[in-house]
Amino acid sequence: MGSKTVYKGMKVYQIAILLCMLACGGTQSPGPSAPAGTDPIEESGKPQYLALGDSYTIGQSVAPDERWPVILADELKKAGKPVATPKIVARTGWTTRNLLDALEQSPPTGTFDLVSLLIGVNNQYQGRNKEEYRIEFRQLLQQAIAYAGDDAGNLFVLSIPDWGVTAIGEGNREHIAAEIDSFNAIAKEECQKLKIVFIDITPISRKALNDPTMIASDQLHFSGKMYRLWVNEALPRVRQLF
Known part of the structure; x- marks a missing residue:
């Protein structure tokens, strides 16, 4: 996540964790390469999957195999729809503008099936301004469609999870939840205009309020356990996309 005035009610140790996360956000790789032992020829013969996002997509504070796009790829394989190792373009702290800039500087090559x-x-x-988000999110949808071979049917969007359930959000949960809902309403509306599959995982993210094992060790992001729940929600609809 990016910088903002620290919310009231945080404990000193929570603030220290948050500042560390913000300072170190750019150190994580924007995307994993194929794992050791993967045959590049075998990978190239599979449907290609591109995952665009921020800290949730890159899996801040979880192991590479706990990233939700990686879990999704594994579940698709089990379901008889194998895809290549996901190409992840994401980084902790990225806004819509940051992602647009990254795609302009280093655009993914080739066409993706998903x-x-x-x-x-x-x-x-x-x-940041919600109308700015709408404009930039719309631009990202158009870019994503282009990466998907100009086929909106090969694209799906996950809603923004509610980070207010984490320790860092304590004391401001209602405000954060309302804000997240308003941003998600924009994303859903823009997806509907283009007939893009929109999968609402926000209610699932709120389950972490009663289950600390769904929160990562940094107390700000989610754990692999949570990411697997997102995949369980998304899988039936994603299977029908390609």
Whole structure:
């Protein structure tokens, strides 16, 4: 997530964790390469999957095999729809503008059979304008469609999860939830205009309020356990896309 005035009610140790996360957000790779032992020829013969996003997509504070796009690829394989190792273009702290800039500087090459997008939490976290989000999110949808061979049917969007359930959000949960809902309403509306599959995982993210194992060790992001729940929700609809 990006910078914003620290909310009231945080404990000192929570603030220290948050500042560390913000300072270190750019150190994580924007995307994993194929795992050791993967045959590039075998990978190239599979449907290609591009995952666009921020810290949730890159899996801040979880192991590579706990990233939700990686879990999704594994579940698709089990379901008889194998895809290549996901190409992940994401980084902790990215807003819609950051993702647009990254795609302009280093655009993904080739055409993808499946594309996912999860972006916007840092727009909310930084208090950025909602109309700005709408414009930039719409641009990202258009870019994602282009990466998907100009086929909106190969693209799906996950809603923004509610980080207010984490320890860092304590004391401001109602405000954060309302803001997240308003950003998600924009994303859903823009997806509906283009007939893009929109999968609402926000209610699932709120289950973490009663289950600390769904929160990552940094107390700000989600754990692999949570990401698997998102995949369980998304899988039936994603299977029908390609």
